[in-house]
Amino acid sequence: MKKVIFIYFISLVGLYSQEKTDISISFNPIFEDSSILLDEVLYYNSDNDSLVIESLRFYISNIQLLQNNEVVYTINDGYYLLDLEYPESMNITLSIPNNLNYNRLSLGIGIDSTTNAKGVMGGALDPTKGMYWTWQSGYINFKLEGVSNKCATRKNRFQYHLGGYQSPFNLYQTVDLVLRNNNKNLVIDVDISELILDLDLENINQIMSPNTEALKLTKLLPQIFKIKN
């Protein structure tokens, strides 16, 4: 009996004494080589075309660290709403065990179907955050709004609200990034040009529901995330 209590005590101490360390992930929105500032004009295609990003917001979830092909750490119930309007939201700090070896990072872009299927949730998932559809249930995974001379729309505006979780339009995506061994200060470029240059902006400028166009655009999302260091 005494032995059991002793082992229990030791394991408790072990649990509490497991050292934690912080790793930070900074998301850095760019267009090709230039940083994106909200509401500022940037020119592309040899300065023939212009673009103003007015809003960039997206969810990051299900963060995992891997060593080669093995998951070594998972952040459970971690849902982060990144919003360029609030620069501090573009940095995520994670507390992980000290002695972890990892060389890959996996990120969920958006909210997976299991989480979507639940009832109302709080924190970053609170429906007051402007990332939940009201007319049809489901989170908006990724929101990009702005103006481009290429859009033949009123005031040249475009709006992409990518989301939805029900088959055949389950738009949740993951991206897998290779890291320098055990790097604790990660900088990830979010290159919007990877979306915009592949898009027929003239014709596709409003996506507000889960549909074929939304699915096509969403498939491009993983490639906009690039590890910088």
Added chain:
Amino acid sequence: MKQKLIILLSCFVLLTAFSSDLLVFIYPDYFPKPTYNFTENPLSINKIELGRALFYDPILSKDSTVSCASCHSPYNAFAHTDHDLSHGINDSIGTRNAPALFNLAWGKSFMWDGAIHNLDVQALAPISHPGEMGEDIASLVSKLQNTSKYPNLFKHAFGDKNITGEHLLKAISQFQLTLVSANSKYDSVRRKESYYTEQESKGYEIFKRNCNSCHTEPLFTNNQFERNGLEIDTTLNDYGRMMISNNSKDSAFFKVPSLRNLSYTYPYMHDGRYRKLKDVLNHYTSDPSLSNSTSIKLSSNDKADLIAFLLTLNDRKFVFDPKHQFPRE
């Protein structure tokens, strides 16, 4: 002995920890298990009462003129008698009939087209629809925060004066979950407390042969979507489920409504096109656009018998239950 004492003691602690406020959801033993996940939102008196206050408060709409109860009146089993289409702020008229609200704990999806998958997020739709309440959920939260009444009610219900969208919606769900209709004559017969008349019995047999596959007992809906042969109203062009699923197979499919409380919930159908029950029966028995599987052959005697049975689904106790009505302070 000592062990027993410890177990007893810990049970006592558990009971007191969860006492007073928490409630168990009660329903008849012949009902199926509810689909709502009560562990994520356990019922409590204070939360239900908060939800009830919100349900009857026009503050939920942009100009504080329309409450949930404006279109979901307790005396109509929470439907909107006499109005074929829903109403909203600035006298706007919607495109569908406001459905009755009861037995929502068994709902698998919500709205005529099933656009909403969970009761908790359903209220977002009417709150933010420009033709209904026209309010934004984030500005509603700050509006409520600036009242003298609501921060305290949220504190009592959720232990936090700071109102969130999550707590607001969970409270509205809680009140709606208490709207259980299980006290009609049909229910008392099921509980062997009463008997059908001869005509009601005949009507019940006709019902079981012809209606029960969609309006399935004891909830009187299979919670599925069906195409019932109604022609598309070209002033509305409402294709129902297809507008959500983007699948042409779902064209003109709508959610099967429960038949409970049907005397209180007219007009009928998703666009409220029929004012009388007999119009509904005439549609199912004589509409040439119906396929053989949906069409029903009934004599006029059969129709009278069927209606006699259908009237046993009215639940007066539910409709006049003071616990569901406008909260008196």
